[in-house]
Amino acid sequence: MKPANIMRVDLRSDTVTQPTPAMRAAMLAAPLGDDVFAGDPSVNALQEKIAALLGFEAALFMPTGTQSNLCAILAHCQRGDEYIVGQFAHCYRWEGGGAAVLGSVQPQPLNHQSDGSLLLADIEAAIKPDDAHFARTRLLALENTLGGKLLPFDYVQQATELARAKGLSRHLDGARIFNAAVAQAATGGANGGDVFLEARRIAQCFDSVSVCFSKGLGAPVGSVLCGSREFLARAHRIRKMAGGGMRQSGLLAAAASYALDHHVLRLADDHALAQRLADGLRDLPGLVVETPQSNIVFVDLVDEARARADELIPFLAARGILVTGLYRLRFVTHLDLDAAGIAYTLAVMREFFRA
Numbered sequence: 001m002k003p004a005n006i007m008r009v010d011l012r013s014d015t016v017t018q019p020t021p022a023m024r025a026a027m028l029a030a031p032l033g034d035d036v037f038a039g040d041p042s043v044n045a046l047q048e049k050i051a052a053l054l055g056f057e058a059a060l061f062m063p064t065g066t067q068s069n070l071c072a073i074l075a076h077c078q079r080g081d082e083y084i085v086g087q088f089a090h091c092y093r094w095e096g097g098g099a100a101v102l103g104s105v106q107p108q109p110l111n112h113q114s115d116g117s118l119l120l121a122d123i124e125a126a127i128k129p130d131d132a133h134f135a136r137t138r139l140l141a142l143e144n145t146l147g148g149k150l151l152p153f154d155y156v157q158q159a160t161e162l163a164r165a166k167g168l169s170r171h172l173d174g175a176r177i178f179n180a181a182v183a184q185a186a187t188g189g190a191n192g193g194d195v196f197l198e199a200r201r202i203a204q205c206f207d208s209v210s211v212c213f214s215k216g217l218g219a220p221v222g223s224v225l226c227g228s229r230e231f232l233a234r235a236h237r238i239r240k241m242a243g244g245g246m247r248q249s250g251l252l253a254a255a256a257s258y259a260l261d262h263h264v265l266r267l268a269d270d271h272a273l274a275q276r277l278a279d280g281l282r283d284l285p286g287l288v289v290e291t292p293q294s295n296i297v298f299v300d301l302v303d304e305a306r307a308r309a310d311e312l313i314p315f316l317a318a319r320g321i322l323v324t325g326l327y328r329l330r331f332v333t334h335l336d337l338d339a340a341g342i343a344y345t346l347a348v349m350r351e352f353f354r355a
């Protein structure tokens with residue numbers, strides 16, 4: 001039987017956070033209008049704020065990151081074009097094949113290196129010559145962070161420069177760009193550790209960037225797509241077709257604005273908790289723990305731990321701890337977790353592996 005006062009520790013994703021009381025207050029106080037008439041002041045303010053922050057002409061608020069990536073790919077590509085993308089990129093693997101289904105845009109997936117990058121030589125080799133046999137290669141899409149990994153900044157520069165030199169557009173799925181910026185700033189960066197300048201430095205390597213507010217930033221809903229006005233005019237038409245024209249969406253934009261003002265720098269706390277969790281798990285038998293670079297810890301179960309894998313998730317769940325995976329577990333830290341939750345998780349994991 002479950003004790004009534006069981007601690008609940010939800011490590012499935014950084015999407016599970018509840019809006020804080022201050023974020024809810026900001027939502028309720030937001031001035032609203034009809035965004036389909038471009039008349040929602042809170043949406044407009046968010047779009048201007050994020051565009052200025054990341055150094056783009058404009059931005060467009062979207063209900064989801066999936067729709068934001070879809071609008072980006074379809075605004076960069078025509079039917080019969082293709083985009084180069086990683087095998088594990090969200091906008092290839094986890095979005096229902098939307099670019100192909102809805103846009104007749106073909107993905108050209110490439111294998112990742114262990115640091116999450118795509119080899120420059122592989123990118124170059126995947127760019128098709130102008131020949132009727134081939135789809136037209138139009139776009140390189142990268143993701144940062146990818147599976148919690150920070151792409152090395154030198155690599156981001158080289159890959160996007162290669163794409164530019166070959167006439168491709170460059171899109172960043174920056175669902176977690178602020179996690180990337182926090183991680184990059186912590187390693188020194190070029191800007192004395194300024195997180196917002198690091199975010200901008202990453203973003204400026206690309207023609208378009210999609211940012212999620214519903215992940216580590218802790219908003220309930222929403223993403224933005226940033227780019228030039230001309231690009232976003234095309235994306236806006238596609239957003240309408242995809243059913244993403246929202247009305248008094250300033251309620252949601254206000255949460256996103258609040259998150260930009262208050263929840264970016266605190267991502268460092270999530271990264272520290274992920275590190276603490278990884279350090280604690282490393283002592284347990286049969287666990288191979290990847291050193292986290294941001295807020296996601298991957299743990300592979302081997303040997304005796306692997307043999308008991310299907311008992312582990314229910315054991316944790318019965319004690320209020322939610323995690324995804326089976327032989328490869330994923331733990332994600334976020335705004336609604338604290339050191340006590342991590343300590344409790346480690347204690348329960350130790351209990352399982354002692355048994």
Ligand SMILES: *Cc1c(COP(=O)(O)O)cnc(C)c1O
Pocket residue numbers: 063064065066067069090091143173175176212214215223
């Ligand atoms: C979550 C996520 C998205 C978008 O997801 P939605 O659930 O559609 O908002 C896109 N890319 C990455 C890398 C993500 O983690």
